[in-house]
Amino acid sequence: MLILNYFTLMVNIITLIYSLIIGFMIFFMSVVTPSVFKTLDENNASKFLRFIFPRMFLYGFILSTAALILSIWAQDVVLTFGSLLIAILFLVNAYAITPLINKYRDQYNNGHLDSDKVFKKYHLISVLIFLFQLALLSYLLVTNIF
DSSP: OOHHHHEEEEEEEHHHHHHHHHHHHHHHHIIIHHHHHHHHHHHHHHHHHHHHHHHHHHHHHHHHHHHHHHHHHHHHHHHHHHHHHHHHHHHHIIIIIIIHHHHHHHHHHTTTTHHHHHHHHHHHHHHHEEEEEEHHHHHHHHHHHH
């Protein structure tokens, strides 16, 4: 009985963490980013987003790493691999893709018009990773609730 309660507690905490990640991801997509573009000029919007997005990715990494640790303790293979993948993708977005997005946007702003295609490619990759993470988190959340 104690082992079942321990496992249930771990899964409940992981469920809470996944819910927090989903919540902030949807909030950023639906509220923060559109609000920035509606209220700030292009230069200030760019500065703000360059400041906030890496921190948002790191916040996601920290939360998904906490879920990873709890998944390992709970000995749940699916949650462990799911949490690991989500954590790694937050790091990829923060440290690999975001710097490339910024580099090619700066090149475009400095007159290298061909950099716009590369910027759009990396931006699309970043968005697709973000959406994949959101879908995976939703799947893991739903399959653990029911």
